[in-house]
Amino acid sequence: MPDNHDIALNFQLPENLKVKKFLARLDEQVSIHISSEQYSLKNYYDSFDWRLYQAGYLCEFLQSKTTSKLILLDIETEKPLLSADLDKMPSLLDEFENPAIKRMLSPVLEMRALNCLTSLPFQSYQINVLNKDQKTTVRILLEDYEALPARATIQPIKGYDKSCIRISELLTDTLELKRVKKNILQAALKLQGRKPLDYSSKLKIQLDPSMRADIASKYIYSCLLQNIKVNEAGTIADTDSEFLHDFRVAVRRTRSGLSQLKEILPIDKTASFSEYFAWLGQITSLTRDLDVYLLDFPTFESTLPENMKQAITPLHNFLKVRQVKAQKELAGKLKSPEYVLRLQEWEEYLKEPAAKKPLEANALLTIKQVADKRIWKVYQRVLKDGNAIDNDSPAEALHDLRKTCKKLRYLMEFFQSMYDETTINHAIKSLKKFQDILGTFQDCEVQEHALIQFGEDMRNEKTPTETFLAMGILVQHLQQRQQLARLDFSGRFDMFQSTENQAEYKKLFSEKN
Amino acid sequence: MTVIAAYSIKGGVGKTSTAVNLAYLAANSGYKTLIWDLDPQGASTFYFRIKPKVKGGSKKLIAGERDLDGLIKGSDFANLDVLPADFSFRNLDLVLDSRKKPKQRLEKLLKPVDKEYDLIVLDCPPNISLLSEAVFAASDILLSPIIPTTLSLRTLEQLKKFIKDNKLEHLKLAPFFSMTDRRKKMHRDIMQSLFDEHPDLLQSAVPYASDIERMGLERMPLGGFINKSRSTDAYQALWRELQDLME
Numbered sequence: 001m002p003d004n005h006d007i008a009l010n011f012q013l014p015e016n017l018k019v020k021k022f023l024a025r026l027d028e029q030v031s032i033h034i035s036s037e038q039y040s041l042k043n044y045y046d047s048f049d050w051r052l053y054q055a056g057y058l059c060e061f062l063q064s065k066t067t068s069k070l071i072l073l074d075i076e077t078e079k080p081l082l083s084a085d086l087d088k089m090p091s092l093l094d095e096f097e098n099p100a101i102k103r104m105l106s107p108v109l110e111m112r113a114l115n116c117l118t119s120l121p122f123q124s125y126q127i128n129v130l131n132k133d134q135k136t137t138v139r140i141l142l143e144d145y146e147a148l149p150a151r152a153t154i155q156p157i158k159g160y161d162k163s164c165i166r167i168s169e170l171l172t173d174t175l176e177l178k179r180v181k182k183n184i185l186q187a188a189l190k191l192q193g194r195k196p197l198d199y200s201s202k203l204k205i206q207l208d209p210s211m212r213a214d215i216a217s218k219y220i221y222s223c224l225l226q227n228i229k230v231n232e233a234g235t236i237a238d239t240d241s242e243f244l245h246d247f248r249v250a251v252r253r254t255r256s257g258l259s260q261l262k263e264i265l266p267i268d269k270t271a272s273f274s275e276y277f278a279w280l281g282q283i284t285s286l287t288r289d290l291d292v293y294l295l296d297f298p299t300f301e302s303t304l305p306e307n308m309k310q311a312i313t314p315l316h317n318f319l320k321v322r323q324v325k326a327q328k329e330l331a332g333k334l335k336s337p338e339y340v341l342r343l344q345e346w347e348e349y350l351k352e353p354a355a356k357k358p359l360e361a362n363a364l365l366t367i368k369q370v371a372d373k374r375i376w377k378v379y380q381r382v383l384k385d386g387n388a389i390d391n392d393s394p395a396e397a398l399h400d401l402r403k404t405c406k407k408l409r410y411l412m413e414f415f416q417s418m419y420d421e422t423t424i425n426h427a428i429k430s431l432k433k434f435q436d437i438l439g440t441f442q443d444c445e446v447q448e449h450a451l452i453q454f455g456e457d458m459r460n461e462k463t464p465t466e467t468f469l470a471m472g473i474l475v476q477h478l479q480q481r482q483q484l485a486r487l488d489f490s491g492r493f494d495m496f497q498s499t500e501n502q503a504e505y506k507k508l509f510s511e512k513n
Numbered sequence: 514m515t516v517i518a519a520y521s522i523k524g525g526v527g528k529t530s531t532a533v534n535l536a537y538l539a540a541n542s543g544y545k546t547l548i549w550d551l552d553p554q555g556a557s558t559f560y561f562r563i564k565p566k567v568k569g570g571s572k573k574l575i576a577g578e579r580d581l582d583g584l585i586k587g588s589d590f591a592n593l594d595v596l597p598a599d600f601s602f603r604n605l606d607l608v609l610d611s612r613k614k615p616k617q618r619l620e621k622l623l624k625p626v627d628k629e630y631d632l633i634v635l636d637c638p639p640n641i642s643l644l645s646e647a648v649f650a651a652s653d654i655l656l657s658p659i660i661p662t663t664l665s666l667r668t669l670e671q672l673k674k675f676i677k678d679n680k681l682e683h684l685k686l687a688p689f690f691s692m693t694d695r696r697k698k699m700h701r702d703i704m705q706s707l708f709d710e711h712p713d714l715l716q717s718a719v720p721y722a723s724d725i726e727r728m729g730l731e732r733m734p735l736g737g738f739i740n741k742s743r744s745t746d747a748y749q750a751l752w753r754e755l756q757d758l759m760e
């Protein structure tokens with residue numbers, strides 16, 4: 001294909017130019033043949049957190065009388081990366097039969113469900129521009145949308161560059177079409193008042209450092225509440241496992257805020273809402289645990305020798321049955337007045353204007369003062385507790401350190417916007433790396449115990465002996481991994497408390513300017 | 514990538530019709546396909562309504578001065594491109610002869626488009642010449658139409674001998690019956706005896722049919738203007754047999 005960089009290929013019809021009129025005017029200029037005209041439906045898909053978009057993919061599902069196919073386009077170049085016939089758009093990756101689609105989507109989409117962002121009905125015209133031998137030298141795809149301006153796309157044919165340039169000029173100059181970026185998704189989302197990447201599980205709270213602490217903390221809680229609310233429906237419907245995950249993260253962050261940002265909001269309020277969010281954490285935990293085991297199942301399988309992989313299928317069934325049950329119960333609770341009304345109260349409380357003369361000692365500090373002080377304090381504690389851990393320390397010490405690190409992490413994420421971007425990102429990254437080892441250590445232990453417990457429970461279910469053998473291997477494997485994590489600990493901690501890192505933290509949170 | 518040459522020592526036996534329809538069927542079943550019209554008469558170029566013109570002519574083409582990809586034209590059909598003929602191809606033999614290693618020339622020219630196509634079909638002019646030897650070297654399958662006449666046996670044997678004498682072991686000869694007429698007793702008899710003597714003959718035969726002749730008026734492969742007929746079935750069967758050979 002020739003380089004079409006500077007030749008305009010994508011156009012939009014002016015509002016007042018009807019498609020029939022456009023075709024008539026085009027026909028006056030060049031010899032055309034409409035090879036097909038049909039009603040079509042273009043649907044765009046992505047995960048709730050825009051994974052495809054972030055990876056640079058645009059996922060189109062195109063339906064008409066004669067076709068039904070999935071097209072994956074590169075957002076930048078608009079070139080199709082993959083096109084495959086598909087009857088129905090599945091939700092989860094496992095439900096795709098086409099291996100090429102699976103291969104492309106799986107590293108990006110992972111466990112997330114695809115949901116339909118928008119459906120655009122349109123009349124599509126495939127127009128061939130012919131030369132005097134009635135040979136097609138360039139094609140124009142005309143899409144007459146019901147809710148958006150019609151679009152014309154030039155499809156060049158190899159070896160007929162001149163014709164392509166001529167048509168491009170004709171559309172621009174004579175027919176006065178407007179050049180556009182091909183991707184119509186943005187225009188369609190705009191109709192719904194949305195835009196791409198309008199949800200992310202990452203916190204993006206913009207804070208003014210001079211804000212009053214009580215006002216700022218309410219603002220932080222409001223952002224978290226927003227995340228709780230947008231993930232609620234997907235959690236109840238069990239669209240995919242990550243709705244609940246993000247829901248829980250927002251709940252945990254709220255709890256962490258309530259307990260750490262002390263003497264800013266009235267104690268009676270913080271105490272009673274803390275209780276509520278603790279309850280929310282508790283009612284969601286069983287489902288999440290089971291989700292995690294199911295998500296990790298392929299990893300479990302991969303640690304088993306080939307001839308034993310089959311043997312843990314009963315465990316999968318066992319988990320699935322329990323997950324379905326737990327999820328149902330959870331969904332019920334999230335529809336109950338207990339949950340709904342209290343959340344409303346929280347929302348209303350956050351909306352209440354701040355007291356003119358708050359009684360709480362820290363309420364009138366700036367949020368930056370609170371942030372610096374608090375982060376510095378928790379950071380010091382991480383260093384102190386970390387240094388107190390040696391090879392003989394009990395597992396408990398590592399678990400506690402993990403909790404403290406989590407607190408530190410949440411604080412840094414809340415207040416991220418008030419610090420130099422590169423520096424704080426780097427600091428968060430080094431913390432994250434350190435947290436990983438603590439996470440592995442704890443997860444292995446929790447999973448070990450859970451597997452043993454599952455084994456107990458499965459004894460009554462006529463489970464074959466091989467299954468228990470396989471589970472035994474899994475437990476052993478987890479123990480090994482946990483030990484490795486334990487051995488890795490001091491090295492990782494030294495990395496985290498390196499001189500440079502300490503200097504970075506000091507510069508960020510403790511130097512007065 | 515597989516290279517199939519539609520070739521025969523004899524003229525007017527159905528090489529072009531076969532090349533054009535097979536290329537169409539291959540493209541239709543998802544193979545990225547290129548048909549290269551090596552015949553100065555430009556019959557297959559004509560069937561695709563493309564101008565029989567190659568910038569720089571045979572000289573620059575064979576010299577490799579023009580990048581092959583830049584000379585290729587998209588056909589009106591998905592997955593199907595055409596490298597058109599040019600009147601200067603009438604002296605392809607002379608041009609080839611003036612080069613070092615003339616027999617390896619076509620193969621070398623095709624190298625750069627190797628990745629772009631799953632299948633390349635060469636539509637060759639008749640007779641044995643330097644060009645045909647270059648075609649043999651570049652091809653994986655030599656698809657040779659045979660009209661069931663008394664002479665055809667001799668032609669087939671000549672071709673086999675040539676392949677053997679020149680030790681073209683990489684080349685699969687795929688002879689098949691073309692323009693057959695089941696009503697003619699002579700055709701039936703000759704086909705029977707040739708099948709017995711040459712078990713490598715393909716099973717599918719393309720019958721003599723008026724819709725194949727009509728391609729010249731329509732200027733399209735059969736599939737472009739009829740859905741299904743005895744002829745389309747025959748080419749389809751031939752294509753299936755070739756796919757087996759390609760594996």
Ligand SMILES: Nc1ncnc2c1ncn2[C@@H]1O[C@H](COP(=O)(O)OP(=O)(O)OP(=O)(O)O)[C@@H](O)[C@H]1O
Nearest residue numbers: 524525526527528529530639692720721722725726
């Ligand atoms: N199966 C067939 N039935 C009827 N007519 C046919 C058939 N195959 C080819 N023809 C006609 O016979 C003539 C020669 O066919 P074609 O051009 O395919 O042969 P060719 O071997 O390529 O000829 P040349 O050696 O001139 O290149 C054409 O007019 C074509 O339409």
Ligand SMILES: [Mg+2]
Nearest residue numbers: 528529552556
């Ligand atoms: Mg011919």
